[in-house]
Amino acid sequence: MTKRTRRQGWIGFLKVAGVFLLLFVYWSAAFFAGNAVYGRIGWYPGAWASQLLTSVVGFVLWGATMYIVGRMIHSRQIDFFKNLIDAVRRIAKGEFDVALDAGGQEAPFHELVDSFNHMAVELGQIEKMRQEFISNVSHEIQSPLTSISGFSRLLQSEELTSEERRHYLGIIEAESRRLSKLSDNLMKLTSLESQHHPFEPKRFRLDKQLRNLILACEPQWMEKGIDLNIDLAPGFCTGDEDLLSQVWTNLLYNAIKFTPPGGTIGVTLTFQAEAAKVEISDTGIGMSEEDQAHVFERFFKADPSRNRALGGSGLGLSIVKKIVELHQGSVEVRSRLGEGSVFIVRLP
Numbered sequence: 001m002t003k004r005t006r007r008q009g010w011i012g013f014l015k016v017a018g019v020f021l022l023l024f025v026y027w028s029a030a031f032f033a034g035n036a037v038y039g040r041i042g043w044y045p046g047a048w049a050s051q052l053l054t055s056v057v058g059f060v061l062w063g064a065t066m067y068i069v070g071r072m073i074h075s076r077q078i079d080f081f082k083n084l085i086d087a088v089r090r091i092a093k094g095e096f097d098v099a100l101d102a103g104g105q106e107a108p109f110h111e112l113v114d115s116f117n118h119m120a121v122e123l124g125q126i127e128k129m130r131q132e133f134i135s136n137v138s139h140e141i142q143s144p145l146t147s148i149s150g151f152s153r154l155l156q157s158e159e160l161t162s163e164e165r166r167h168y169l170g171i172i173e174a175e176s177r178r179l180s181k182l183s184d185n186l187m188k189l190t191s192l193e194s195q196h197h198p199f200e201p202k203r204f205r206l207d208k209q210l211r212n213l214i215l216a217c218e219p220q221w222m223e224k225g226i227d228l229n230i231d232l233a234p235g236f237c238t239g240d241e242d243l244l245s246q247v248w249t250n251l252l253y254n255a256i257k258f259t260p261p262g263g264t265i266g267v268t269l270t271f272q273a274e275a276a277k278v279e280i281s282d283t284g285i286g287m288s289e290e291d292q293a294h295v296f297e298r299f300f301k302a303d304p305s306r307n308r309a310l311g312g313s314g315l316g317l318s319i320v321k322k323i324v325e326l327h328q329g330s331v332e333v334r335s336r337l338g339e340g341s342v343f344i345v346r347l348p
Helices: 003-041 047-092 107-155 162-193 206-216 218-223 241-258 304-310 316-326
Strands: 202-205 227-232 236-239 264-272 275-282 330-335 341-347
Touching (some): 047 107, 206 227, 206 264, 218 241, 236 241
Parallel strands (some): 227 264
Antiparallel strands (some): 330 341
16 A cells, blocks of 8 residues: 555545534534523424424534535636646647646546646657657768768869769768668668557577578678677577568677677577577677667667768667567667677567
8 A cells, every 4th residue: 555545545534534523513513502592582392393403503504514615626626627728738839847736636636637747748758759859860861961962062073083983973872872771760660660560470490590691691791801609509489580680680780880800799599488599799899888778779879970980870779679579579788898799689
């Protein structure tokens, strides 16, 4: 039992006790007032008539009191609902720093106020996230567009050599691919968060899927001379094969991207307690504890300058987390600066 529940219980008990006390006071007042009136006029009714008159006067006093109290409560409730309506209108206009005060209202109104204040806080956070999302998208789009625009103007110069033209065209092509990838990732993330993304689970060999994706990435890790340590226990997994393929691809490309030439990437798969555990480790740049707390947020980059040089929009790990959550699984990261990172995915 919570403190508020106990408090409400005591308040209810005191209200009931107060009602009986008022009835006793009013009946006693009616009884003694009636005897005083009977003595003044020199007439005493019978016992039955005396009790009837006492009861009638007592209930009249009780009714008058309840009427006055009711008017007071009604007036307070009208003020409360006026404040509530005003707060709703302010929220509709985009003002989310609204907080209602229940004052002396009854328990149901306290719950309504708490729920309303919680809603205002949540809406404020959603609005903040929306503004940050728009700002991040605008920033990510503006950067490649600026590059494309600038190098397009340079290409108009007739003094450029063929080598310079090819260099600038290569930059424009790379920035165009970056824009296309950003658009694809935004569409995928939006679809995943809409609760309407196609989800087609089936039973398949998870070790074979991981092995095939590692081989598909061979040109990238071979180019950097990266060693791979692979330990894949044979076993099945039930899930959407295409979506999970996106998870492993994003994690593998991240590992390759942030691992220096001659580094090592490890991929292990184990099965325990009817759950699959995939670990993808690298000997890359690592990240701080503060960055680890935000690494799965949209557009987050532990090192923006280095990430921009390596490419990427900060959406890959957000997509990973969303897909894993759709499978009722979990994903976490363990890392230290300069010592690499380990991403651990658990799937039921």
